[in-house]
Amino acid sequence: MRSIAIVTDSSAALPADFFAEATASGGLAQVDLPVSIAGQPLESLSSAEIDAAIVTAHVQGEQVTTSGASPGELIEVYERLASQGYAGIISIHLSGALSGTCDAARVAADMVQLPVAVIDSENLAMALGQVVMNLYRFTENTDDLETAVEVAEDLCAAVKLFFFIPTLDALKRGGRVAPALAMVAQMFQIRPVATVLDGKLIYLERPRTTPKAIERLTELTLDFSAEQAKGSHRFAAGVPAPTGRVVAVHYCGNLLQAQEFQRSLGEPAKDAELLPLPPVLSAHSGLGALAAVVY
Template identity: 40%
Template sequence: MTLGREPRTRVAVVTDSAAGLAPCVTKEWIQTGGFACISLPLMIGDQIYTDSDDPGVQERLVVATAEGRRMTTSRPSPGAFTSVYESLATQGYEHIVSVHLSAELSGTVDSARSSARQASVPVSVIDSRSAAMGQGFAVAAARDAARAGAAPAEVEKAALHACDIAHMLFYVPNLDALAKSGRIPKSLAVVGQMFQIRPIATIAEGKLKYLERPRQEAAAIKRMVELVLDEAERTIAEDTRISGLPSGRAVVAIQDFYGRPLAELLSERVRTRFGEAAQVMRSTVPPVLAVHAGLGPVCAVSVPSSLVPGLSPTGR
């Protein structure tokens, strides 16, 4: 025993399926221990689904969209969080950092906080103010810090820093689904269809915000490519500053929900432009977000590699 050293607090990390982590990543982290992911329920017609990583749910969403069926999402119950928190506590984890979908988009954070107040170990609930891999990178940063033996406050700090630095770009091929879910006025969707608007959005202060509204698909795709490359370049420069190394690297997550052509184009352009300086990760836009965005959305998020060493092939 080393005198004078504070005993390490075992910290676990919890998130929800809106993060859109690749199923293989989620499975590996769960098996490694100290991690859990809570599914956000979604409803298609009168049927509720809780396993949003199930490929069958994705297929049902496509059919339901084509048929014009009602689709909604809801927050997990406080009981779902209680079960996960207590399971981690019984495994010997003494503190839990729970990172979730923006409170402006879902009541998930409220459910987490309700359960946290009753948990047998301290739980720090973090509103990522984001979604998809904007949230996912915060989760990855928290997990890396926890596995490195960081104190709870440092694990929280790592998550919050990633939340601040990750910038999401979100391409929406049409506005119909957003209008049906109440995210935008129906009148705006009508105008969008009339003028063939293909918006590019982000999440700012926890809310969906439109950056640009290109008209025609070709113009929107061209602009999305430009913005993603600009963001990756900015992120590489930021990693150079953070790491203190001669050259930085970025991790670029590109997600889609049946928008593969654009997602593959973005991946190819990033790799061609930056080579080994940018690691591209591909995964699916979470079904709980696709319910509101419809078919074809593509999301791109970049973070400095130094913030998420566990996702970097070099482990730097």
């Protein structure tokens, strides 16, 4: 039995087959990050129903909001894993600059008996999920928590997310950008192309049309893929080194566009997971978002 358990959150966009296999095998837990529409929580709905409700809310211009996990929820998860015999936990979450979940995890870690290492991935979506998947596989064969934490930090530094948002309206309604910025973006028809750097959303370019934005998203993704393929990263034995593959393509209500985007990325993306953004992220991205994750 593995001795180190991994805890993450629902922003990680873990592929369903991996999540089902890992939770059945043990040693992986995920806390859900709540989503509400017009103040009404969606926790009673199925995943498909939540996705549909968010799409409808965006179409109708309703406010979609999210919140982080609470210390109480995380304490419950940590104590359950301790009762199952795990000797240590790595609790790794979406960027602390975008959510309070890491802070909640630190509070929870101080209130349980077994050692819990909290890691801010400084990322989100499958840029977090890829780290979780590799880390879960690595910890199957080690009981050294300190080494596992070092591996997790190296993995976080080696993955990159690029994304395109066709409008800032959803971010404005959710209070994530200033109304004035959203208004300027609308006036000038700006379609931001961005990445995540040091845990923060960084706009790289501001094209004026969707085709141009997707073209630049493609170019930025492939440029980083080529650089990553040079193999400058070195990892502990048992950890797959990054090779510049596009491991995931995300979308929100635009599956056909995402499929075309994946095809435009060519060979580096031929095995990429095609995944909808998880609800806690699609709540803020709005319809038509695209993202690529390179490892």
